[in-house]
Amino acid sequence: MSPPPISTLIPSTTILTAVLPPKSLKSPPHSDSNQPPHSQSQSSSRFSLIPTTRREAAAGVILTSIVSLIPFLHQPPVATAFSFGISGPKDWLREQKKKASKYLLAPIDASRNSLKAAYLIITGSGTSPEKDLEEVQRLLISASRDCIPQERNSIVTFQSNTGVEVCTFKLVLKNAASLLDDKDPKLVDAEAKLSDLERSFSSLNNVANGTQLVSDRQKVADALMDTISSLNNFEQGVKDCLEI
The missing domain is CATH 1.20.120 (Four Helix Bundle (Hemerythrin (Met), subunit A))
Structure with a gap:
């Protein structure tokens, strides 16, 4: 049986939004209006890469865990892995009889x-x-x-x-x-x-x-x-x- 598509494993944006509603970003206190525009853009980029709430951080961990499990969905069944290169009980008994x-x-x-x-x-x-x-x-x-x-x-x-x-x-x-x-x-x-x-x-x-x-x-x-x-x-x- 083929593994389910990745899209079914990763929650959609609508579901994440409903479960984990975003919160408005608060500007950092005591912002320096005299700071150069270039520095302000770098600071804004750094803040945009860091989850602002625990709930958003937890959502990121869940998504990472789901993605890490995807390779295991492509592993063959255990029975298939053991069906190659391993003799069955009858072959084993035949060899034991030869030895005895x-x-x-x-x-x-x-x-x-x-x-x-x-x-x-x-x-x-x-x-x-x-x-x-x-x-x-x-x-x-x-x-x-x-x-x-x-x-x-x-x-x-x-x-x-x-x-x-x-x-x-x-x-x-x-x-x-x-x-x-x-x-x-x-x-x-x-x-x-x-x-x-x-x-x-x-x-x-x-x-x-x-x-x-x-x-x-x-x-x-x-x-x-x-x-x-x-x-x-x-x-x-x-x-x-x-x-x-």
Whole structure:
């Protein structure tokens, strides 16, 4: 909205005259009639520049104050000033997620380390196949992060049945994609990679529980490599959602 014209801010002469009626100037006492005309004109000019009453002086102060406020009428609204060069809350949250990506991706990295440790056991020359198998199964449970339904304990199953999400990978993706629309291509792709990872963990778990480690080491090793590959793909999907 454009500022009102200055003429509406400054009182008219008629209003000032009505409110502040002028008073006749009194000639200074003891005027010297013998004073030269030039001096008399200078004295009259000096007196004409000085308000003769308090009311006229107050009127001058009011007019000066009104004029001094006029530049502020041209200032832009505060909202307009803040709309340039300042990122919104969504942009700020996105940057914070990028900065915290190391911690968000930490569970994925920990699962990958567990799978690699299991792979080293499978491909190594262990002296106790039974103990090796137990250690591999323990590592798989740790790496799956409660994302294999048949491996969930009773408490986790109860939480899942009540609508509480317990799969760590799903929680990671939900956090990473919280600023994206449900149909965003990056989120859709990451969800597909998560589904593939869950199937890979289920398949690996079935292989590890239904095999004899002495005769089927290579079969378990191949399943481990497939799961590590699926985990890497899922991690990339999460990074795409974070735009890193």
